[in-house]
Amino acid sequence: MFRISPEPLDPVALQRQLRDLRAGACATFEGWVRNRNDGQAVLALDYEAYGPLAGKEGARILDEARGKFSVLHILAVHRVGSLALGDLAVWVGVAAEHRGDAFGACRYVIDETKARVPIWKKEHYAAGASAWINAATRGPAAGGAPPA
């Protein structure tokens, strides 16, 4: 299942949903808010999602992963809202009989999620500006960074 969550994620509760006596391997990925990006000191982040389509596209990614890898359970949750440094932004967990499939599916889901799911990230910098990531244009930053 793929979910967008306005509430903080609980990795322990999430991983519990993957438990299966047939599984020999569980791979998880957590994306954390880090304090630097592209050389700038980051203070906080906002994530925003286009919920209905994010849910559909996420579900398609999970289906694709199930087709490419032999897995028992996949779960992915992306946080939205205002996040602080160190906060958990995205959690992906996969249970499989064998570790190759667990790693492969987990990697596939996070890679495709970042590339395709309509979620946006705005970084707030120590220098005072803020920017929507990936939205820069050739002119001034497209993210509302002040001219200063």
Next chain:
Amino acid sequence: MFRISPEPLDPVALQRQLRDLRAGACATFEGWVRNRNDGQAVLALDYEAYGPLAGKEGARILDEARGKFSVLHILAVHRVGSLALGDLAVWVGVAAEHRGDAFGACRYVIDETKARVPIWKKEHYAAGASAWINAATRGPAAGGAPPA
């Protein structure tokens, strides 16, 4: 750090040791005791380690991973003793700035641990026999499986 633990592993406490505001990615791997192997129903496992050398070889693997990938923290713990179905046998966690390094190092550590660290696994089967994994010889199973 690489450790052998006779006590049950606590993934929450382990992952807490990886926290770092510079980290954008955390990949973890858990090896679980599964209820089948090679077509046989498994009831339980015993793990046994040659502690001093397991610790040294594990530390070398972590050093190799640090050389191959850009990581902030790596932690790996392997359980020994009698384990039940679903129990956590091995935990590997990696925090890194970027996810490619986190996944790569996590995969490297579990692959090399399984291939090189002197730890052995005895499976107990529903059919009554038991066997040391990988220790089979051309003759009868080398693991003390009864002739029945």
Next chain:
Amino acid sequence: MKKTVHVRYFAVLREQRGLAEEKLATETGTAAELYEELRRRHGFALEAGRLRVAVNDEFAPWTTALREGDSLVFIPPVAGG
């Protein structure tokens, strides 16, 4: 051929538009034409080539013909994770 469509804005477009959604009466025929009209009107920085478009909560070609009551979202480059 005037039709009324519903547009929701996210992220950088929401900020540049100054609102999250609006109902629009338009004479444009396709999603691409509507985006160009809005871009001119509101000065959106991003070219259509950097965006995708969703019609009625599903990805759609830019050439999709607009129909009365359609819901549109112009999707800036995503950045989840």
Next chain:
Amino acid sequence: MKKTVHVRYFAVLREQRGLAEEKLATETGTAAELYEELRRRHGFALEAGRLRVAVNDEFAPWTTALREGDSLVFIPPVAGG
């Protein structure tokens, strides 16, 4: 050339030997020769080619010459994880 060495047994070798460790007086010269002697004596199923050997808690070549007081471990195929 008789020397006394300490041997610890793990996993399948521990079970086939029936004990976890022992002190041995041996006239064999190398780790490989000692394993063959023990294999003949105790009927170990695994050939040396399937094993590795550790001398004084470190992997060592099978050709390592035994010295008085050495600690040896014959390492069956590993199966962690």
